[in-house]
Every structure is written in structure tokens, then in C-alpha cells.
Amino acid sequence: MGAERKGTPLLHSHLSDEKVDSLLEHLAEGCGVRQTGRLVKGHRDTVMRYGCLAGQHAHDAHDELVDFSLSTREAQFDEKWSLVAKKQAHCDPADEQKGGWWDHVG
Template identity: 35%
Template sequence: MNVLSGDQQIQIIACLTEGQSIRATERITGIHRDTIMRLGERVGRGCAELHDRMMVGIRTGRLELDEIWGYVGKKQKKVERHELSHKGDQYTFIALASSAKAIVSYHQRLLKEAHQPRCGGQPVRRSLQSLPRP
């Protein structure tokens, strides 16, 4: 089993965070796309765990809510019935502490589930009710 060196891992993550596609990263680094995807998934899980540990008890006077649209695999109008659970339009809902420019909470949902925005697994209105009043 081959193991990526620290320098190779850094190069891959640098390419991905700069917006390079997985295939472009494969061409640049010479490392197979499956390996790049496994590394990206592992780093992503670690980032999510770090975010969940660090973003606790945040006090902010103003919270901005936003959504970002994207698609997974193909756009919604091209998705076939058997693909609905894992492909199509996707929304990412973000709660941003405007003073600190920190993402306090986020949640991703496919279009079929996106009828009610949620942040951190909770409905947005419940998240807002838990904020301290100035």
C-alpha cells in the first residue's frame, strides 16, 4: 500500500482549496483521482469535527443567513427517479456571524429536502431563538 507523503497531501489540499477540479489536481500532481477523493473526504471530515468543537458558545450581535445552490452529479431536470437520493440540485444553508466573519453553522440538503432551511441540523428559527438578546 502506497502512502502519500506530507508534501503530496499538502499539494493536493492546496489545489482543491484553490478551486481546482479533482481531475486537474490529478494532472498537476500525478496522483490518481480516487486517492485525491479519499484524502479530500478524510480532510473534510476532520474539518467538520474541528468546526463542531470550536464553534460553541459564540456570542454575536448579528447573524446573517444565506444559501448557496449547486448540483451534485447533474442538474435536477436531468436526474432520473432512481438517482433522486444522491444526485441533483443541492443547497447549503449558512449562518454567518457578521462581526467575526465566522461560519457558525451550516447544513447541506438536496432539493427534495430543502423546503425548510436548517442550520446545524436545527430549523433556522430555533437557532435564532437560542441567541442571546442584546
């Protein structure tokens, strides 16, 4: 099991591939750490550890394949709008971090 996991965040993992895949899919879909732990029957610390490992691996892969690549000739940007905490109509002017926000991704 070790050889096929070399170069991945699962190198020293004791969990099965299926359980890690399920755990990361739940996190990617927006499930919280405790909720993911309950759904995959794992401890919240395990969920956090694998989420951090996968995030660091994605960051490193991005840096190697895109950010520092001389062959990158174009990039795609996207945006999405979402509510944070509550609807804009229910926000006070002092609620600067709440309401409708745009998220931009490149």
C-alpha cells in the first residue's frame, strides 16, 4: 500500500483509500469537521489532519504545476456570490463582514 501512495498526502495513512476519499469529499462539499467525522465514523482530529494534508498537497501541486510553470499560457477566473451569516436586508451598516459577498477565484 505504501508504494502507490508515495507523493500523496496518504503516504503514512492507516485509513483505507475509500474512507479518505469519503472524508475529503464531505469536506469539499462543505460539511463541517464534526459532521464529516460523524458521517465517516472518524474522529474530528483525524478529519482535520487529512483536510490539512490534502490542502497542503493541493497548494504544493498548484505551485509546481501552475504558479511556477513557464508553460502556463492562460488562466481562468471565476466568481460566485454567497451570503455570509445573514441576508443583506437584515444587516446593520456596522455588519461589514456579513451579508452578500463575491468570491473571486483564479
